[in-house]
Amino acid sequence: MAESVVTENGEGGDATRRDFIHIAAGAAAVGAAGMMAWPLINSMNPAADTLALASIEFDMTKVQEGQQIVIKWQGKPVFVRYRTPAEIQAARADDRAGLPDPQADADRVKEGHQQYLVLIGNCTHLGCIPTFGTGDFGGWFCPCHGSHYDTSGRIRKGPAPLNLVVPEYEFLSDTRIKIG
């Protein structure tokens, strides 16, 4: 039996078959390691209970005209701002003002509720919370690295690359919204 396996030139005779077995075994080991690693890596993604906290409701009558309220959603601050007519006008007037991240004010609010601006309150630069009603454009100013946002929450000046993010939300009634 042994003679049929070990040929005269045992070194090179079965080279291609051995190479194949080496490569196949190596590939199987790499594949198996990857399959074992994936559940470990994936376990670091948001867990089911974290994802379950996905939506909240908010009563808009709590916000007074010209003010904002900050609520917490998914661990992040959310700005709910009741804009004055002058602020809405300023935002609309700047729709074509050469914005770094061009977007019309009308696209950032809900039809018929343009006085309400709902935004995720993290600066799009590195995540600080911009301060309300300050900066060169009357919207927000981020004290960390000096980003200025206008009254539509659009980036106007500074290192932030994008406008403040409008989260997914809908009006359940005239005075109640659901975020997420």
Add this chain to the structure above:
Amino acid sequence: MSDHESTYVPKTGIEKWLDTRLPIVRFGADYMALPTPRNLNYWWTFGGILALCLVIQIATGVILAMHYVPNTEMAFASVERIMRDVNGGDLIRYTHANGASMFFIAVYLHMLRGLYYGSYKAPREMIWIIGCLIFFLMIATAFLGYVLPWGQMSYWGAEVITNLIGAIPVIGEPVLIWLRGGPAIDNATLNRFFSLHYLLPFVIAGCVVLHLWALHAAGQNNPVGILIPKDREKKDTLPFHPYFTVKDGFAIIVFLMLFALFVFFMPNALGHADNYIPANPLVTPAHIVPEWYMLPFYAILRAIPDKFGGVVAMFAAIGILFVLPWLDTSKVRSMRYRPTMRTFFVLFVINGLILGWCGAQLPDAPVIGDFKTFILIDGDLNSYLWLTRFATLYYFAFFAIIMPLVGLRETPQPIPATISEPVLGGDAEKG
């Protein structure tokens, strides 16, 4: 130096028994007998100091982990409990917190030593590269550890630094969520940061073993920078013990005095008061600053007007160190014999301090007095923004332009043939 023969002779019965089974005593004895260049100065003592720093951090850290609770509801309170109720807890925590700063003081001096004396050049590239890796792991570990007390600076530092990853195009956002374990920095983040903060010091310890292995394969550099010829090994080297254990020991005592000064008399001088306010995801501190040892890199991050560009520049500032052995074109190792390069080196050190200073300032604040000059592109010329940019430029130019060019153009001073020649005027035999 690496292939010197073992001079260890097992004396007792147990040593003889052990020597054929696990020659660990021989390993230690050979290590202590290692021929070491006799001209090593005090800049060479930081290796031993750093080893001690790692031991102190691991020892205090393991104890702290017995009292700390990695949960957003309890982390801050558990740290305060360590400070007030755990026996000697305040000293253990202050030693750990200030130990991180001491670790970085030592590592920066250790790296500048390597830079000045050309310790990264052939045949020692691997020592340098592994060292750079250790430095990078140290930064990661320090950052993770700073998040654990769950104060305002912990939280917002974590927010800002993890957001850097979000700046990567396309994959940034999913990777960011994966890293945080949720849409924002929260309990999942704190838990994994604690786990990794416990893990990485042991990865560092493993890299230190490789660092020493590479060191003993290539042999130690010395202030003169020449390789010691085989036939001069007896004359130009001394056994590591007792000559350099004593020298290292003295340096360690002096270093521990500085360490003790901070721990006992000003334990919070290097920290930030805001970190004694519990983390609040709805309030950003007015001025977010990292710990002092990260300030130069934080400054480089802020110097670039583009978010992703800033992240790239910051990582490149560390990444460029890895290829340093191939950027330096000079054949001469030690800057003792390179007067031109020495001037640039001194400027580099000053520049690093300026970058660190800039990292702690508000970018728009004026540098000199309280006046405006003129707007250059996007900021006043008399502002930390522009000072940071000039300093960032010099940082990169030093490695990418000055190092290759000066090496080709300069005329180095004559290099001595042996390491005793500068001391004994070439007549080393008499000494």
